[in-house]
Amino acid sequence: MSKLCRFDILENRQVAKDTYSIVLFGDCSSVTRPGQFVNIALEGHYLRRPLSVCRASTESMTLVYKVVGSGTYQLSQRKPGTGLDILTGLGNGFDITESGENPLLIGGGAGAAPLFWLAEKLIEAGIMPRAAIGFNSADEVFLAAELAQLGVPVTVSTLDGSMGARGLVTDTVGRIGLKYDYVFACGPEPMLRAVYGLSEVDGQYSFEERMACGFGACMGCSCETKYGPKRLCKEGPVLRRGEIKW
Amino acid sequence: MVRNTQVSLCGIKLKNPVMPASGVYGFGGEYRDFYDPNILGAVVLKGTTARPRFGNPTPRVAECTSGMLNSVGLQNPGIDAVISQELPRLREFYHGPVIANISGFSVEEYASCCGKIDGLVDIIEVNISCPNVERGGMGFGTDPELAAEVTRAAKGATAKTPVFVKLSPNVADITEIGIACQEAGADGLTLINTLLGMRIDIRTKTPVLANKIGGFSGSAIFPVALRMVYEVSRVVHIPVIGVGGISKAEDVIEMMMAGATAVQVGSENLRDPMACYRIIEKLPNLMEKLNIENLVDIINIAE
Numbered sequence: 001m002s003k004l005c006r007f008d009i010l011e012n013r014q015v016a017k018d019t020y021s022i023v024l025f026g027d028c029s030s031v032t033r034p035g036q037f038v039n040i041a042l043e044g045h046y047l048r049r050p051l052s053v054c055r056a057s058t059e060s061m062t063l064v065y066k067v068v069g070s071g072t073y074q075l076s077q078r079k080p081g082t083g084l085d086i087l088t089g090l091g092n093g094f095d096i097t098e099s100g101e102n103p104l105l106i107g108g109g110a111g112a113a114p115l116f117w118l119a120e121k122l123i124e125a126g127i128m129p130r131a132a133i134g135f136n137s138a139d140e141v142f143l144a145a146e147l148a149q150l151g152v153p154v155t156v157s158t159l160d161g162s163m164g165a166r167g168l169v170t171d172t173v174g175r176i177g178l179k180y181d182y183v184f185a186c187g188p189e190p191m192l193r194a195v196y197g198l199s200e201v202d203g204q205y206s207f208e209e210r211m212a213c214g215f216g217a218c219m220g221c222s223c224e225t226k227y228g229p230k231r232l233c234k235e236g237p238v239l240r241r242g243e244i245k246w
Numbered sequence: 247m248v249r250n251t252q253v254s255l256c257g258i259k260l261k262n263p264v265m266p267a268s269g270v271y272g273f274g275g276e277y278r279d280f281y282d283p284n285i286l287g288a289v290v291l292k293g294t295t296a297r298p299r300f301g302n303p304t305p306r307v308a309e310c311t312s313g314m315l316n317s318v319g320l321q322n323p324g325i326d327a328v329i330s331q332e333l334p335r336l337r338e339f340y341h342g343p344v345i346a347n348i349s350g351f352s353v354e355e356y357a358s359c360c361g362k363i364d365g366l367v368d369i370i371e372v373n374i375s376c377p378n379v380e381r382g383g384m385g386f387g388t389d390p391e392l393a394a395e396v397t398r399a400a401k402g403a404t405a406k407t408p409v410f411v412k413l414s415p416n417v418a419d420i421t422e423i424g425i426a427c428q429e430a431g432a433d434g435l436t437l438i439n440t441l442l443g444m445r446i447d448i449r450t451k452t453p454v455l456a457n458k459i460g461g462f463s464g465s466a467i468f469p470v471a472l473r474m475v476y477e478v479s480r481v482v483h484i485p486v487i488g489v490g491g492i493s494k495a496e497d498v499i500e501m502m503m504a505g506a507t508a509v510q511v512g513s514e515n516l517r518d519p520m521a522c523y524r525i526i527e528k529l530p531n532l533m534e535k536l537n538i539e540n541l542v543d544i545i546n547i548a549e
């Protein structure tokens with residue numbers, strides 16, 4: 001169920017190069033699963049901006065976003081104490097009940113944000129995941145320390161080798177021969193493809209697409225799957241391995 | 247004093263003139279988390295074609311200053327599924343007037359879809375902003391002859407439901423098309439559909455839409471839509487539904503003064519899912535301020 005709510009900004013701070021973490025206070029009752037997202041109205045911007053939930057409780061949530069254009073820049077300038085108009089509870093999110101005993105969480109860039117809450121939920125359910133996350137360089141790395149604090153073994157890769165293993169996160173996973181029986185992936189599409197190609201292991205993949213409404217009304221974000229068209233904002237953004245059509 | 251927001255289209259009574267435009271409301275269920283659709287004057291369904299369509303490749307939406315582009319390309323499950331699944335589903339929770347929106351790529355396709363849905367909805371809105379694949383992709387809506395041909399075919403295939411023709415603004419003289427449709431038997435007109443537009447990503451140097459060009463909509467197009475409703479209303483005697491850039495109650499009043507009997511709200515719903523609710527709630531208040539007792543009194547009042 002989606003909901004239109006006012007949120008107060010409690011905190012909005014830089015956590016890595018061009019990357020910010022924003023903590024919002026308000027009604028989060030519609031945010032029920034990691035991998036769901038929210039759609040934020042910003043002044044002077046006709047369409048809302050979709051951002052994944054990094055973690056949430058009943059009355060506050062954290063989003064992690066990268067400044068890539070004028071909308072995310074404007075968001076980064078917003079001060080604590082001011083309010084935001086947000087559409088919450090969007091998308092299907094990850095289903096942890098389908099996880100194996102040894103899941104791998106794999107993500108790249110700002111798109112890795114949902115992995116934190118996902119790890120928390122898996123641990124609550126008695127499953128300790130592994131995580132492999134990739135960035136361009138050391139100054140962009142976030143999430144690694146937070147995941148490690150949960151007790152999650154984390155492998156960091158950077159393209160330039162300035163932190164952790166050098167290269168793409170999927171190359172690292174292949175090279176060190178990480179063992180896993182299920183995968184939860186989120187990040188840019190080329191990364192998702194590479195994860196898909198790494199092994200036959202079943203899993204869930206979170207996709208991104210340009211969106212207008214974010215709640216299933218405009219058909220802007222559709223993608224073809226093996227079981228017909230799906231709206232990534234509604235029947236996605238998480239797709240099962242078995243339904244993905246590249 | 248009680249403010250009367252009721253209007254009527256070809257004898258179909260609407261409790262207020264506000265309805266969502268085709269393509270921003272799916273088949274009626276997507277807004278139920280936000281408000282009860284029974285408050286609407288009518289519900290307008292997504293553009294429907296003879297066969298199921300996925301539409302164009304993504305990205306197929308883009309942002310503009312005060313508006314947006316879309317090149318969705320009529321994604322829909324096809325007329326048979328709309329009749330057997332979507333309409334019954336809608337009727338479970340919505341009891342007001344329903345307008346179907348029909349698209350086609352040949353005159354026969356329009357006729358066959360209209361024939362199938364005749365009698366099952368309150369109004370059939372024929373969207374003629376489509377390329378005619380039989381005539382080298384020329385738009386049905388940009389040629390008075392073709393527009394009239396589609397109108398005649400739709401009227402010929404229907405006996406029970408009034409047919410409105412939805413005009414494209416991408417023409418030199420929209421009155422010419424409106425008159426041609428009226429002469430071909432249209433019961434009403436809806437205008438306008440989207441304006442052709444484009445965006446280029448200056449970082450990647452490529453068009454934002456996979457389809458390169460798309461339809462421009464949103465508050466930026468309101469003055470264009472208003473002008474066209476005004477021009478057409480002056481030369482036809484059939485009712486006109488005004489659409490394009492409406493985002494607030496004031497726009498509804500302005501559009502009706504230009505000649506519209508009812509209005510459709512499109513893109514505004516995508517940025518604010520409560521848009522129609524907000525507008526409908528505000529109308530009586532605004533009427534009081536403007537000293538309007540019956541909304542029908544202001545239709546076409548602007549000289």
Ligand SMILES: Cc1cc2nc3c(=O)[nH]c(=O)nc-3n(C[C@H](O)[C@H](O)[C@H](O)COP(=O)(O)OP(=O)(O)OC[C@H]3O[C@@H](n4cnc5c(N)ncnc54)[C@H](O)[C@@H]3O)c2cc1C
Pocket residue numbers: 037047048049050051052053064065066067068069070071072073110111113114207208209210211237308309
């Ligand atoms: C379901 C979903 C979840 C997301 N989660 C996150 C997240 O947790 N953290 C994060 O940093 N980013 C996330 N993104 C990407 C984020 O939405 C874009 O980076 C952001 O919209 C860019 O806005 P802008 O105004 O700064 O950029 P501009 O390029 O100026 O934006 C112009 C338009 O393009 C759209 N757009 C631009 N880039 C993207 C993109 N990659 N995906 C979708 N639309 C885009 C914008 O929404 C806007 O409509 C997510 C995207 C989706 C679809």
Ligand SMILES: Cc1cc2nc3c(=O)[nH]c(=O)nc-3n(C[C@H](O)[C@H](O)[C@H](O)COP(=O)(O)O)c2cc1C
Pocket residue numbers: 218219220267268269270292293294316318320347373412438439440462463464465467489490491492510511512513514
């Ligand atoms: C995402 C989207 C999909 C649309 N799909 C249709 C459609 O299927 N059939 C149609 O006749 N018009 C369609 N339209 C056009 C709208 O119904 C409307 O005419 C246009 O957007 C102008 O109104 P607005 O400025 O209020 O959005 C669509 C518009 C948008 C934004």
Ligand code: FES
Pocket residue numbers: 210211212213214215216217218219220221222231232233234
């Ligand atoms: S963004 Fe509108 S349907 Fe997904």
